[in-house]
Amino acid sequence: MFCAGRRNSNMPSCDSVKVAVRVRPFSKREKDAGSTCVISMKCNCTTICDPKNPGNEKTFKFDLAYWSYSGFLKNEEGTLVPSGPDSRYADQKRVFQELGQGVIDNAWQGYNATLLAYGQTGSGKSYSMIGYGSNRGIIPVVCEELFRAIESSQNNNRHYQVTFSMLEIYNEQVTDLLSKSKKAGSLKVREDQHRGFYVDGLKLVPCESYTQIERLIEQGKKTRTTASTSMNSSSSRSHMLITIHFKQIFLEDDITKQSSINLVDLAGSERQKSSGSEGDRLKEGACVNLSLTTLGNVISALAEAALGKKVIHIPYRDSVLTRLLQSALGGNSRTVMIAAVSPADICYEETLSTLRYAERAKKIKNKAIINTSPTEYLMKELKAENNKLLSRLAGLGTSGKRVEKETKELRRLLAENELRIQAMQNAWEIQLQAARKEWEQQFSSITQERKMMQSFPYLLNINEDPQLSGVLKYFIEEGSCDVGQASSNAITLRGLGS
Structure with missing residues (x-):
């Protein structure tokens, strides 16, 4: 299940960023628009057809290509699974086995591991990373399987330590999603000679079981929902970064291996023309696109450097996101990117842009080492x-x-x-x-x-992102509702962590 063996040499392991592309089913909006599918996949190749010029096709080859557009059904538990033995539908289980399990294996070996999801707004990034309902994504399954592996390998000569953190980057400001005391956007990114870029004051929570991490993720989602209400944002407009610090202590040899597992759900990229953004939404969209553009510039510079071209400057410092991802891109990490795409003709330009973005990322070379404490x-x-x-x-x-x-x-x-x-x-x-x-x-x-x-009726919140819907509550108790009586007729929904 995992590799717990120790390696004597600490020579850097030079690896390309592993890239997988995943295409989702049509959304309701795309169905209502009468969309046609412009994506096809064969083996690890993804082909996109220009809807305005059907003869114009572009093919991209990545490490993996996941067809999640069709060929599925919902079982009794509500989980989406292949409709038959001949179906090529890639479900959540397969995506974890081929991507998430590798993240765990690298962590056991002592390497830093990063998995990030990129794509336009609504392309299915959060579904792959977090999941929905019984269709759990990579993040919860990675956390659960890590603790399952720890429990199966416990002995007197080895100790394991796991800490968990969860933050959000919105409009170039960092918010600790696990802290009840810090205000939104109050944390600063600093640089240390040994640690590199880090978030000063970020809460690191020691964990002994997956159940604890599961509660922390729920707490983070509630904090995120509260912030999105006050800032007029939704999850697609912010980057979410979960970091798991995993430390292995080999008592008989006085050796410690430690790794940082970074799981990143990037904000959705979008074009103002197609999204119709205006006012605050336009402003926040500009900030998101700025950070993603900077990320693209970093990826392009690293890709050119990997091809042997002379690169004078890599703009890590130009955004909060790229500073925190410096190690994951061109640094000490084994990195995987999921490029989430829409199959619809109305999203052709955004999908083509995502595929080109991922193609550049594939060229990046990282130099990962086994980390000893x-x-x-x-x-x-x-x-x-x-x-x-x-x-x-x-x-x-x-x-x-x-x-x-x-x-x-x-x-x-x-x-x-x-x-x-x-x-x-x-x-x-x-x-x-x-x-x-x-x-x-x-x-x-x-x-x-x-x-x-169980005792009182209650109201639930609704959010643009289904991940954040239903996490805040208002219990209707006797005398608790003053709508129509107070000067403000607002009802405040609250939840754990809000």
């Missing part, structure tokens, strides 16, 4: 230093002021080193205990909400 090396050095100090103590005499003074100094150094070692060993337990207290509080809130759902 400097903390473990430091602990090893401190222990070795303590052994030397003990040897010196044993070799000292028993009398004299010089001996007494040197003994005192050696004991002070020993005590300091022991405190540093203990602090590094206890840091994880302290974080875990704090997280457990939060879990208990959150579980209490969830239990209370479920009891109220």
